Amino acid sequence: MAPINDYVPKPTASSIPVTLPELKAYILNVTKEAAAKKKNYECHRYGTFMTHFSRSHLEGIFWGLFGVVVLLLCTASYSHAKSEQLYQYDECHPNDAIELKQKHQRKRFNAVITTTICFLAAALSVALEGLAGTALMYCQQHKVINFYWAMWGLTQVGSLIAIIGVTIHQWTSLKQHKTPPWNIALGTPILVITAAAFLFGNWIKKKWLKATGSQEEIE
Template sequence: MGGQFSPKDPMRCPHYARFAAHLERPQFDGIYWTFFFSVIFILFVSSWIYQSTMRYREKPENCEHTFRRKLKISLAWCTALFFLAAILLIFEVFALLALQFCDGEDLMSLYWSTWTMLQLGSEIAILGINLAMWHQLFNVRQPLWALALGTPVLVVAGIGHIIHLALRMFYKKAKKSRRASKDVRGEMTEVSASSSSAPTIKPEREHVDQASTPATGESMCFAIDVGDDERVRQWPSFVRMSDGKAIVRLTAIHA
């Protein structure tokens, strides 16, 4: 039976109610209340799953591997229940739109407020259960406020907490990769600089007059800049190291 003060709207009825526009009042009334209590029942089941999983961890004989396996199964079930409740909520919305535009219900404000508080609130509470189990599964520190079965505001704050953790993790990984690439570039620069610098030989004649020609058998000493090459110590003419340079003695031989 339609409302006495809210007339039917034949233009908006098929536009908003879609499939429910072709149903009668008892039919979309039954759809709404059946799905209404179904969503409440799904919330109860999700809370039971979460509570049984968390209670296992408090048992003395609990095993971390078994707990994580139970946690994965519970998270999968609660996620499936979350999507099932979302589908039921969509059908409820069409039923409410049919009540409003196709039947002209006078008390639609009570319907919408109840749906928002209990149905949409239950959906958000189930999402909070999933977020709490996700924190447990990945060993992420939970926020200080209640997340599982929390109010919509607390659950939305929990989503913001996850976004904050994800951004901080991304920043740390980017900073670490940038630092690693900088170290690699520095090592490549050092290697190229050391490979491009060839050993230079600076002859330093000791106690010999530069204007005279060395006689046969006369020895001269040279200082050779060999860098970090240790193979110079194996040379037969090697004398010693001085100021980072290798001192070698060469003997003049005239043909």
């Protein structure tokens, strides 16, 4: 943030007021100029490349990407559900042909790719939404921007974390790693974060046991 003095115009000898009405008008004018300069500075600083976008364009970007993230969440959850059905089928039919199991494995790998793409696209969308919201806040002085931020934080960031949970679950299932005893797919932020910590801890332990030559196995 620039110093407040940068927003206040420097007075000249001819601009110094003499009478009380002139003083009031001068103070009002200086205040307006300082506020305008501050608004322009914050708009260019926080609005980035969306500085010159109109309000309708910014709202279109925000709500358009809002729908995109919800659609990506539905896509990831559908892919996860189909993959879980394959796992359940294989567990109930252990004597199926190898060709069928390989086919299911390929489908599960496709599910991993799908959820990963959904995660990357959702992360980009959420970031652009945040920029659009910031531009609405600092450049357009949107009156109900707090509602936008509430929807963005609750629905969009929450959806992104849920997609991360699905992606982690798909990868661990495909690699047959040990997973946490709680459900991480479409889970809350706390479940996803603790699951990531759980998997990271297992990875560290595995590396440590390998380095020390221990025979203990980690699934």
